[in-house]
Amino acid sequence: MPTALFTVGAIFSFLLGITVGSFLNVCIYRLPAGESIVHPPSHCPRCNNRLRPADLFPLLSYLALRGKCRYCGARISPRYFVIELITGLLFVATWWSLAALYPERLASSAGVLLAIAAWAFVASMLVTFMIDLDTTYVIEPVTWVGMGAGLLFELLRADSPRDIQFTIGGLTIPYLPMAIPGMIVGFLVFVLINLFGWLIFRKPGMGLGDSFIGAAIGAMLGPRLALLSFGIAVALGAVIGIVLMIAGRLQPSRAPGQADSASDGALRETAEEEPQGRYMPFGPFLTASAVAVALAPGWFATHASHAWHWWLSLAS
16 A cells, blocks of 8 residues: 555544544443433533534544533543544554555555444444443444444455355355354353353353444454454453452442433343442453454464464473
8 A cells, every 4th residue: 555545544544533432422421321322412411501513623622621611611521532532543553454454455445445344343342342341231232333344344355256155066155254153153152151150150140241242243353363352351351350359449330220220221231131249341351352353363363373382382
């Protein structure tokens, strides 16, 4: 890919990312409360004044207003700024990864759709990450966006129609995208973990929402890389969990009735599906690991293979 096109693409990715990040802030704030993400328009939650266009420029408005509402002076959480910035950086990283993997494809019109699919997956994972971190709940329709993005991504990266079908003995059989078995594997892994928890401990090992996250990750990464990302998430969660347990700061689950007042049962897990007691949500580790693997699939696949061969050599 020409350097000029790569640079222009990176700049565009960042600008698009911070703009999308502003919308993701709305999703993160409103979806757990069961509110519409399109109505009412953006407003200050304290004084209810509708925000003007000058108040809505990603990053710049927060800096210009010094983190305060223009109308009532209420403090604006710096998290809005941080999420916009992180989204912009993730979109640039996604562009960089696609440019490395598909330099010729990305310069075509089909490459634009390829990038959109990848950005949609990253955005869905970021929203899932923040909502799960805040509430220990998973908004299932958000994971559906990730599943659709993964399936679309695989179909778009095919070089030609021949790459999405195969022939056996003169019989042409439609190709089953790896996104399909990826979704199945990703979903069933966490269903089985949940079932194991019921059988051994008489309580769910984790909420059903993690199964939907797993399905979205499987759709984007395929079964092998999805399982790799699950392993990374488990290792990362174990390390952080141990540190938090030692510090006595594991996040407690929501109080009874708290979820009912701010949730729509059609959109999320029920309270009965959430493990009780002191609970650290696993979804954030899943989404973070999946995005990392998606941004550098070749690196993770290669190093995982080397690590496996190294382990086998030690075992023998």
